[in-house]
Amino acid sequence: MKKKTAFLAGVLVICFALVFSLIGNTQVSAKQLEIAVLVPNGVDPYFTAKRYGYETECEKLGVKMLFYDAGGYANVNKQIGQLEDLMQRGIDGIILGATSAKGTVPVVDKIISKRIPLVIDNLDSFTKKPVLRIMKNGVLVGQLRAVYIVEHLKGKGTVLVLPGPSAVSLCQDEHRGFVTYAKHFPGIKVITEWTPSSPDAGMKTVEGILQAHPDLKAVACFSPPLTVGAVRAVQASGARKGDIIVVGQMLDAGMETLMRKGWLQATVMCDHIEMAREAVRMLVKEIKGELKPPLYHQIDHYLITKDTLDRFDRKGSTYPKEWRK
Amino acid sequence: MKLPVRIDWSKFGLPAAFFVMLIIFTVINPAFFSARNMIQTTRQGAILFLIVSGQTFALLARGIDLSQGSVMSLVSIATISSIYVLGAYAGSIAGILFGAMCGFINGMLIAFLGIPPILATLGMLFVVSGVELVYTGGVTLTNLSDIDQGRLFWFGGGMIGPVPVPVIFAIIIGFLLYYILKYTLFGRQIYLIGTNADASSLAGLPIKRVIVLVYTVSALLASLGAFFLTARLSMGFPQLGEAWLVLAIGGAVLGGTSVFGGKGGVWEALLGCLVIVFLDNGLIVSGVSTFAREAIIGVVIIVACLGSVIKRRV
Amino acid sequence: MERRVKLSQSPILSFKGITKRFPGVVALRGVDFDLYEGEVHVLVGANGAGKSTLVKILAGVYQPDEGEIFFNDKRAIIRNAEQARRMGISIVYQNFNLINKMDVGQNIFLNREPTVGKIVRRVDWSRIYRETSAILKRLHVHIDPKSLVGDLPVADHQMIEIAKALAMQSRILVLDEPTSSLSEQEIEDLFHRISSLREEGVAVLYISHRLEEIKRIGDRVTVLRDGEYVGSESIEKISLEKVIKMMLGREVEKIYPWKPRPVGEVVLSVEGLGSRGAFENVSFSLRKGEILGISGLVGARRTELALAIFGALPTHSGRLIYKGKAARFNNPGDAIAAGIGLLPEDKARYGMFPILSVAHNITSAGLSLLVRRFGLNPRLERNITEEYVRKLNVRTPSVKTEIQSLSGGNQQKIMLAKSLFTNSEVLIFDEPTKGIDVGAKEEIYNLMLELAGEGRGIIMISSEIPEVLGMSDRILVMKEGRITAEFDRENATQEKILEAAL
Numbered sequence A: 001m002k003k004k005t006a007f008l009a010g011v012l013v014i015c016f017a018l019v020f021s022l023i024g025n026t027q028v029s030a031k032q033l034e035i036a037v038l039v040p041n042g043v044d045p046y047f048t049a050k051r052y053g054y055e056t057e058c059e060k061l062g063v064k065m066l067f068y069d070a071g072g073y074a075n076v077n078k079q080i081g082q083l084e085d086l087m088q089r090g091i092d093g094i095i096l097g098a099t100s101a102k103g104t105v106p107v108v109d110k111i112i113s114k115r116i117p118l119v120i121d122n123l124d125s126f127t128k129k130p131v132l133r134i135m136k137n138g139v140l141v142g143q144l145r146a147v148y149i150v151e152h153l154k155g156k157g158t159v160l161v162l163p164g165p166s167a168v169s170l171c172q173d174e175h176r177g178f179v180t181y182a183k184h185f186p187g188i189k190v191i192t193e194w195t196p197s198s199p200d201a202g203m204k205t206v207e208g209i210l211q212a213h214p215d216l217k218a219v220a221c222f223s224p225p226l227t228v229g230a231v232r233a234v235q236a237s238g239a240r241k242g243d244i245i246v247v248g249q250m251l252d253a254g255m256e257t258l259m260r261k262g263w264l265q266a267t268v269m270c271d272h273i274e275m276a277r278e279a280v281r282m283l284v285k286e287i288k289g290e291l292k293p294p295l296y297h298q299i300d301h302y303l304i305t306k307d308t309l310d311r312f313d314r315k316g317s318t319y320p321k322e323w324r325k
Numbered sequence B: 001m002k003l004p005v006r007i008d009w010s011k012f013g014l015p016a017a018f019f020v021m022l023i024i025f026t027v028i029n030p031a032f033f034s035a036r037n038m039i040q041t042t043r044q045g046a047i048l049f050l051i052v053s054g055q056t057f058a059l060l061a062r063g064i065d066l067s068q069g070s071v072m073s074l075v076s077i078a079t080i081s082s083i084y085v086l087g088a089y090a091g092s093i094a095g096i097l098f099g100a101m102c103g104f105i106n107g108m109l110i111a112f113l114g115i116p117p118i119l120a121t122l123g124m125l126f127v128v129s130g131v132e133l134v135y136t137g138g139v140t141l142t143n144l145s146d147i148d149q150g151r152l153f154w155f156g157g158g159m160i161g162p163v164p165v166p167v168i169f170a171i172i173i174g175f176l177l178y179y180i181l182k183y184t185l186f187g188r189q190i191y192l193i194g195t196n197a198d199a200s201s202l203a204g205l206p207i208k209r210v211i212v213l214v215y216t217v218s219a220l221l222a223s224l225g226a227f228f229l230t231a232r233l234s235m236g237f238p239q240l241g242e243a244w245l246v247l248a249i250g251g252a253v254l255g256g257t258s259v260f261g262g263k264g265g266v267w268e269a270l271l272g273c274l275v276i277v278f279l280d281n282g283l284i285v286s287g288v289s290t291f292a293r294e295a296i297i298g299v300v301i302i303v304a305c306l307g308s309v310i311k312r313r314v
Numbered sequence C: 001m002e003r004r005v006k007l008s009q010s011p012i013l014s015f016k017g018i019t020k021r022f023p024g025v026v027a028l029r030g031v032d033f034d035l036y037e038g039e040v041h042v043l044v045g046a047n048g049a050g051k052s053t054l055v056k057i058l059a060g061v062y063q064p065d066e067g068e069i070f071f072n073d074k075r076a077i078i079r080n081a082e083q084a085r086r087m088g089i090s091i092v093y094q095n096f097n098l099i100n101k102m103d104v105g106q107n108i109f110l111n112r113e114p115t116v117g118k119i120v121r122r123v124d125w126s127r128i129y130r131e132t133s134a135i136l137k138r139l140h141v142h143i144d145p146k147s148l149v150g151d152l153p154v155a156d157h158q159m160i161e162i163a164k165a166l167a168m169q170s171r172i173l174v175l176d177e178p179t180s181s182l183s184e185q186e187i188e189d190l191f192h193r194i195s196s197l198r199e200e201g202v203a204v205l206y207i208s209h210r211l212e213e214i215k216r217i218g219d220r221v222t223v224l225r226d227g228e229y230v231g232s233e234s235i236e237k238i239s240l241e242k243v244i245k246m247m248l249g250r251e252v253e254k255i256y257p258w259k260p261r262p263v264g265e266v267v268l269s270v271e272g273l274g275s276r277g278a279f280e281n282v283s284f285s286l287r288k289g290e291i292l293g294i295s296g297l298v299g300a301r302r303t304e305l306a307l308a309i310f311g312a313l314p315t316h317s318g319r320l321i322y323k324g325k326a327a328r329f330n331n332p333g334d335a336i337a338a339g340i341g342l343l344p345e346d347k348a349r350y351g352m353f354p355i356l357s358v359a360h361n362i363t364s365a366g367l368s369l370l371v372r373r374f375g376l377n378p379r380l381e382r383n384i385t386e387e388y389v390r391k392l393n394v395r396t397p398s399v400k401t402e403i404q405s406l407s408g409g410n411q412q413k414i415m416l417a418k419s420l421f422t423n424s425e426v427l428i429f430d431e432p433t434k435g436i437d438v439g440a441k442e443e444i445y446n447l448m449l450e451l452a453g454e455g456r457g458i459i460m461i462s463s464e465i466p467e468v469l470g471m472s473d474r475i476l477v478m479k480e481g482r483i484t485a486e487f488d489r490e491n492a493t494q495e496k497i498l499e500a501a502l
């Protein structure tokens, strides 16, 4: 009986392992350029969108793309394993969104010294060797939010900042950007709550803070789920639309509705799909020897409000509904 | 060998500690005891209570349900997707049934294939998250029609008189579970099987059936929790349940349910989840930073687990 | 056997005014007690008298609430089991203290594994198994040191527990009911070991409900009653009747109160039953109102036979005819539903729900009997179980008490109550009086007669031949998985049974 159990358990584990390794790998084909894209957390809609960018650009340039998902920021070792496997089998170039800025340094160093072309896309790996980087400007994002809020509060009031998980360096940049701007206004009081990026965590935190600080005037959220959670808490508090300003991050369908209805005042956007395309173009140029590392390319960011919602160019930040992975 | 009987602190100590805690938080910030804060915190508590109760069933049967979190995420997505097709009411039921079905499968794997609960439910965790990932591509689901959204939201965010709807449901379900554990054959059989499976089989108890039911109930309650949470947020979030598994096990153990089976129940689940929810909320309201807050709750749960282990150790 | 007690010297261990309370009971009340080197001191008392509590205080498991312990004339506080072991106290517990998931050798050397190697200290496994076999051989036990304890029958557990205690160099050896599941030969070997330890000057504290053992092995006897010290006497000077009187505060009229009674038609017959690896071609029948004794040596597969009839062990041949119809019990549930009850041999593992209440334990096999309109009826449960507790004279604060806090013998009585609760027409009692005091034995025998008088058929499996002889209407003897003899009550004698069993 015990042996049977152990055996069955073993079979089950092996099946899982097989299934998951199959999801990651696809067949190798001939003489085409072949690149690999590694993302830390494929379920995040941000990466779903970016995948669209990578894929369409690869298609356009006739490059074959392999897609690897580490399955969460905690799976640093899994990502390291993926990178090592890639080095083993040989690959023309890699686009990397790192699970950990520090943890991935040794393997990234190895890749660079093996002269495998590499583009780090947004989620940094702190390697000191020359590499191509295409990055969001976290500090700028944070500042844009701060500027909007300070402006609308006329320099006075309590503001809650929900920067997301504290371990992510981009979140830290955004937070720093916010605080460095807001601190010039003595009337602005900033409260920071690092939270996991989920709507219920956002809601719970905002509900609690509203009790501790009934005078709360604005909430700055650093991810779409947090933004929705924050809005739900504000709605439940009995505040009227606009009593508490909510400024979010990016724009998904739910957030767009909230903005149209007047619960979400503003959000900070970037063309992340365009960014993915640019990353592919950079990598291909490096492979062809047209671009030499190091290079640090920062993309643009902009603020969207209800007024500009229908006017801004969405090409760089949306993908067609039919496209689904 | 037997243990010297010591004062069962979980019976008197914890409720006392809970009330002291309420008083302290109220003194620090009177807003803690405001009607609004009580309402929103009990609302969170109701959701956690359902999940913890589900976990309690698994623990009582000397098992564990690691798939609760991912089942919650699944229900969140399945509910919203079903509502797109079936409308608010039928869609919600469909979503919840999806979750319960995962539990049924867990139970079958454990009872009939003899896979240890920890492995079977862990496997389920991976399978469910995988399926979900493939299905949603990680995108949150929103944009219900106004009618559906209104109907759905009532379950999570509505009020009946001064009491939040989920709290009413949790109270009714709580009494039902109490009745099941105390007054039905199924309930008693869970305790017996969780205490000594060999003796249960010689006492002629339908062990397999009970195990299947236990995991179905565990998942069903997690699904109900996920449903109320989804209704409250009016959105399907593919990672909704991730943070909840730890709280579910922690809450059950904190309340005094034993990880070695056969000891605990609804009252313990209630206590455990009230302590967690009010502790968390009280710390936020008192202005304690996130890190300190997580550390404090973590320490409380670990201490409770240790207590449970020491109590049971020979 | 020569018995010399050097009472002139001072005791190695003495208890002065020891009191120990548990919620709802005073287990020991100001008990005084001395133990000398080179004596075998027998401790007797009814179930729940406080014997095991005394042992556990000595083991450092419990701390006394009042009183003092002197070790070699010096005041000693025994804080934990480790300290007791360092003082040279080794103990055979009544409820064994073995780890089922480890093998025999690992159990015997648990927490004191010998090591080899200077830098990296490794456990010296070969030495563990070598010494384990040596110890077992000295006790004439044939158990593979590498077999898992959980796979072995209870009788072996007891031997392993004893071997474990004997494996330590000890100055005080405590045996709490060591012989309850041993065969006559094993008991003989054990007593032999005890005698030679006594010669070496070891102080032995011996607890048993088998009073005939007092005379065989003891030098002195101390009696406890309801947690109180009644008296100590040297063995030569006291009769067994006197000991019983001191224990119970009354006399036991007749140990075996058997009476002739009318016997009805056949209720259960077993035809050519066989279970692979256990027994072959077993046939017998049981009548209503009959007490059928099954005797044999430990390991004669009587327990397996009982389990097979009860549907807990698969059979490959033969059949059962129950109440005139061929019956097939695929699992114990079927058997219970049909009206068969079993008191298993290994009550701790297959009977008890240790952390649940006395009431829940009693009702566990017949829950559906408690179902009323609104589900399980707790009041009914309490009333019925209190009735059993009274009838069997169980010493417990209430039926809500966790069964694990009862004394060993009282736990056994609850197990008996559990097998009675289902109201079965056929009852299989596997070692029903193991660990039960003389007074309670008498009550249990009376109860069996009462049950038989109501027309129930009783199968009583017992290793105590006097008990089988004293209580059965008919006797079967089993040996190595076969029935080797059948006797009517009138024809049966100890010699005949032994002859068929050996």
Ligand SMILES: Nc1ncnc2c1ncn2[C@@H]1O[C@H](COP(=O)(O)OP(=O)(O)OP(=O)(O)O)[C@@H](O)[C@H]1O
Pocket: B002, B003, B004, B005, C022, C023, C025, C026, C027, C045, C046, C047, C048, C049, C050, C051, C052, C053, C054, C094, C395, C396, C404, C405, C406, C407, C408, C409, C410, C435, C437
């Ligand atoms: N851990 C405990 N908690 C509560 N009561 C206990 C505990 N251990 C023992 N008792 C009670 O103390 C009394 C004495 O128990 P003890 O085990 O010493 O009896 P005993 O003489 O060994 O009996 P037996 O012959 O049945 O083994 C009993 O009434 C028992 O119920």
Ligand SMILES: [Mg+2]
Pocket: C051, C052, C053, C094, C176, C407, C408, C409
């Ligand atoms: Mg005892």
